[in-house]
Amino acid sequence: MENIAVSVKNVTMKFNMSKEKVDNIKEYIVKLLKRQLMYTEFTALDDISFDVKKGEVFGIVGLNGSGKSTTLKIVSGILKPTKGSVQVFGTISPLIELGAGFDHDLTARENIFLNGYVLGYSKDYIKEKFDSIVEFSELEEFLDVPIKNFSSGMIARLGFAIATVVRPDILIVDEILSVGDYKFQEKCEKRIADMMAGGTTVIIVSHSIEQIQRLCDRVLWLEKGKMKELGEAEYVCGKYKNQ
Amino acid sequence: MMKENFQNFYKYRYLLFDLVIKDLKIKYRRSVLGFAWSILNPLLMMVVITAVFQNVFKSNIENFPVYYLTGYLFFSFLTEATNMSMRSVMGAASLIKKVYIPKYLFPLEKCIFCFVNMLLSFVAVIIVMLVLRVPITPTFFAFPIPMLYLFVFTVGLSLFLAAANVFFRDIEHLYGVFTTAWMYLTPIFYPMEMLPDFMTNVLRFNPLYHYVLYFRAIVLGNHMPDLHSNLVCMGFSLIMLIIGIAFFKKKQDKFILYI
Ligand SMILES: Nc1ncnc2c1ncn2[C@@H]1O[C@H](COP(=O)(O)OP(=O)(O)O)[C@@H](O)[C@H]1O
Ligand SMILES: [Mg+2]
Numbered sequence: 291m292e293n294i295a296v297s298v299k300n301v302t303m304k305f306n307m308s309k310e311k312v313d314n315i316k317e318y319i320v321k322l323l324k325r326q327l328m329y330t331e332f333t334a335l336d337d338i339s340f341d342v343k344k345g346e347v348f349g350i351v352g353l354n355g356s357g358k359s360t361t362l363k364i365v366s367g368i369l370k371p372t373k374g375s376v377q378v379f380g381t382i383s384p385l386i387e388l389g390a391g392f393d394h395d396l397t398a399r400e401n402i403f404l405n406g407y408v409l410g411y412s413k414d415y416i417k418e419k420f421d422s423i424v425e426f427s428e429l430e431e432f433l434d435v436p437i438k439n440f441s442s443g444m445i446a447r448l449g450f451a452i453a454t455v456v457r458p459d460i461l462i463v464d465e466i467l468s469v470g471d472y473k474f475q476e477k478c479e480k481r482i483a484d485m486m487a488g489g490t491t492v493i494i495v496s497h498s499i500e501q502i503q504r505l506c507d508r509v510l511w512l513e514k515g516k517m518k519e520l521g522e523a524e525y526v527c528g529k530y531k532n533q
Numbered sequence: 534m535m536k537e538n539f540q541n542f543y544k545y546r547y548l549l550f551d552l553v554i555k556d557l558k559i560k561y562r563r564s565v566l567g568f569a570w571s572i573l574n575p576l577l578m579m580v581v582i583t584a585v586f587q588n589v590f591k592s593n594i595e596n597f598p599v600y601y602l603t604g605y606l607f608f609s610f611l612t613e614a615t616n617m618s619m620r621s622v623m624g625a626a627s628l629i630k631k632v633y634i635p636k637y638l639f640p641l642e643k644c645i646f647c648f649v650n651m652l653l654s655f656v657a658v659i660i661v662m663l664v665l666r667v668p669i670t671p672t673f674f675a676f677p678i679p680m681l682y683l684f685v686f687t688v689g690l691s692l693f694l695a696a697a698n699v700f701f702r703d704i705e706h707l708y709g710v711f712t713t714a715w716m717y718l719t720p721i722f723y724p725m726e727m728l729p730d731f732m733t734n735v736l737r738f739n740p741l742y743h744y745v746l747y748f749r750a751i752v753l754g755n756h757m758p759d760l761h762s763n764l765v766c767m768g769f770s771l772i773m774l775i776i777g778i779a780f781f782k783k784k785q786d787k788f789i790l791y792i
Contacts, residue, residue, distance in 0.1 A: 306790055313791065314703035367633040370786035390631030393555070404555075407548035408632055 294379060295460050295491040296342040296365055301374035303360055303515075307332040334360045335371070336515045342460075344379075347492045349506035349523060351499060351530050356512040358495045362386055362464050365493065380459025380491070383409070385466050388449030394438040398429055398448060401437055405452045419455045426477075427451040447474055454481055461485055463494040503527040541635055548634070552642045557649060571653035572660070575602055575609075579661065582722055594724050596667050596753055602658045603752055604721035604745050606651060607679075611687055611741060612712050614647035618691030619698045619705060626792040636785050637778075640695040644688050651680070658752070672751045679748040685770035686740055689777030696784040699791050719745060740769035 307330045312318050335357045342348045350358045363369040364376055366384040391408035392401050402423055406416040416423075424430055427447040437445060450466065463482065486492055486505075496502050502509060502523065509526040511519040519526045561568055579598050582605075587597060594600050618640035622629070625639045655676070662669060698704045719741045725733070736742045743766050747758050 311791075313701065315701045315707070316703060318701065368629075368631070369789060384632065387631040391628050404548075404551055407545070407551050408628070408634060410544045410548075413547050 293344050294341050294377075295344045295346070296379070296493065297377040298338060298340050298361075298365065299375050299377075301335055301338045301361075301364060301371045301376065302333065303335040303357070303364065303369065304331045304333050304372040306330070334515050335364075335512075338374070338512075338515075338517055340510055340517075340520055342491060342493060344459075344491055345489050346508065347486055347494065347506045349502040349509040350493065350495045350512060351502055351509060351527070352512035352518075355514075357515040358512060359386070359464055361512070362462050362493065362495060366462055378460065381456070382460045382462065383453055383456055383458035384462040384464075385450065385453050386462065386464045388446045388453065388466055390449075392437060392445065392449070395436055397434045397436050398440070399433045401448070402452060405449070409453065409456075411456070423448075423451045423455050426455075426481075443471060443474065450478055450481075454485070457485065457488060458490060460491045460493070463492065463496075465495055465497060499527055499531060545635055545638060549638055549642055549645070552638070553645050553649065556642070556646045560650075568653060571650055572657045575605060575654045575657040576661070578605060579657075586722060596665060598661050598665060599658060599667055599753055600749065601722050602661060603749050604719065606654055606658065607683055607741065607745050607748060608716060608719060608721055609654075610647055610651040610683065611690075612715075613650070614644045614687045615691050615694055615708070615712075616705075617643040617647065619694040619708065622695045622699055622788060623792055629789060629792060636788060637692060637781055640691040640781075641688060644684065644691055647687075648680075648684055662752075667753070668755070670755045672755055672757055675751045675757060676748070679744050679751070679766070682747070682766040682770045683741075683744045686744070686773045689770070689773030689775070692777030692781040693773075696781045696788075699784070699788050715739070715741065718742070721745070740766075740773070743769065 312321060338357075338361065340348075350361060352358050360369065362384070363386065364371050365378065366382055366386065367378075368384075368386070389405070391405050393404060396404065402420065403413070403416055407413075411419075424433065427444075427450075429444060429448060432440070432444070437448070440448075446466070454461075461482065466478070482492065483505075492505075494502065494505060506523040508521065509519075509523045509530075510517065511526050511530055519529060561570075579602050582601050583598050586594075586601075621639035621643050622636060625634075625636075628634060629636060659669075661667075694704065694708065718736060718739050720728075720736070728736070743762065747762055747766055750756055750758050750762075
């Protein structure tokens with residue numbers, strides 16, 4: 291048990307997919323009286339179970355809409371599963387939506403603090419790491435510019451720099467390596483590789499099956515919310531490519 | 534479990550304060566008069582209401598401007614905080630969908646923000662007291678006690694409304710009607726003696742009535758309310774807080790599916 295970082299057991303996630311959402315009391319009562327209160331449920335994840343070992347690099351592949359992001363959100367605690375349980379051993383740093391929590395009217399400097407607080411860092415910690423965040427994001431000249439004037443690449447750089455300034459026990463990466471230019475992607479990948487070398491457990495989702503095959507130890511293949519394969523990266527990626 | 538919650542709260546305290554500061558900056562940067570507005574607004578209200586009541590209704594409440602302001606201060610804090618809190622979870626939708634944050638931070642932040650505003654407006658009360666030469670006695674300095682009771686109550690109600698509003702958006706409108714009735718059921722600008730007996734009994738079920746009376750007793754009446762009054766105030770505050778927390782906690786995992 292002590293060498294497990296994340297344990298996902300029989301997780302099912304259902305979303306409410308009613309065409310017209312009942313979001314007020316009046317409609318609710320009318321529909322209740324007419325007995326029209328139906329919820330169309332959509333099962334985004336169906337009985338998913340897997341363990342991620344400490345220090346492992348774990349990949350998730352699957353077509354669009356197969357439930358990869360939903361799985362990552364459940365592991366990070368953003369979503370609570372409808373059924374099943376998730377246990378996480380250690381601190382977690384999710385790179386799911388870079389720059390979530392940025393306020394576009396504030397400057398880059400103010401946003402570094404705001405975003406740091408959103409991630410649960412302390413003020414002193416952010417002060418201490420401020421320079422290295424700025425250096426990594428290469429935004430020295432734009433520190434006092436409101437980020438609404440930034441390109442999406444610049445925002446992603448800043449978001450990545452803030453989220454990765456800590457050395458978490460578990461790093462969660464959702465297709466973020468496809469943003470920004472080629473040079474920045476390399477830089478991000480290098481930083482993630484450094485963390486891996488330092489023993490950080492990584493769960494990664496990527497469009498690029500080559501990247502997954504190159505980086506991961508084990509891979510989970512999702513298809514329409516169900517587990518299709520779970521095993522060694524070579525084996526699962528090989529099958530995925532030949533489907 | 535309890536300990537975990539507190540640790541979590543402690544971890545996010547910087548975010549809480551940063552959000553409060555941000556709201557304060559926005560509020561006071563945008564209005565030309567800046568902080569002065571928080572003081573001026575209750576003063577202007579006071580002038581209007583005093584003129585109406587003393588000339589039209591021939592009200593004979595002693596120190597009417599202060600009588601009115603104390604009630605107005607508490608009532609506007611309660612309604613402002615609850616109304617802002619109610620929309621706060623929806624307002625933070627984009628954040629809640631993308632990162633893990635304790636969701637109660639959003640209504641709590643609005644309550645703290647409005648509390649700071651109330652403290653600023655309290656300066657207006659002091660100014661009026663000085664101008665009208667109402668004596669400021671030692672009991673006056675007990676003013677944080679009723680404010681604290683009111684704050685705890687407001688946080689509880691805010692949590693409840695914020696959670697309910699995610700599922701039923703028209704609660705906002707219903708609550709608007711409700712607060713109008715609430716205003717008339719609170720002795721803000723009329724004297725208690727004016728009410729028939731049965732109304733006085735109805736008012737006893739209104740927590741705000743007890744908070745306002747407590748506040749006036751120390752600011753104007755120059756006496757500390759007895760143990761019984763304190764227990765009543767505390768009781769209302771704690772019960773509301775527990776209801777609010779329990780309801781919010783039960784519903785919060787479903788927020789993301791509705792926002
Ligand atoms: N909040 C939500 N409400 C309703 N449906 C959702 C929600 N989030 C995701 N889904 C649905 O769940 C399915 C899986 O989505 P997702 O996990 O984002 O897939 P992937 O990341 O593999 O492309 C999709 O069909 C998507 O429409
Ligand atoms: Mg996705």
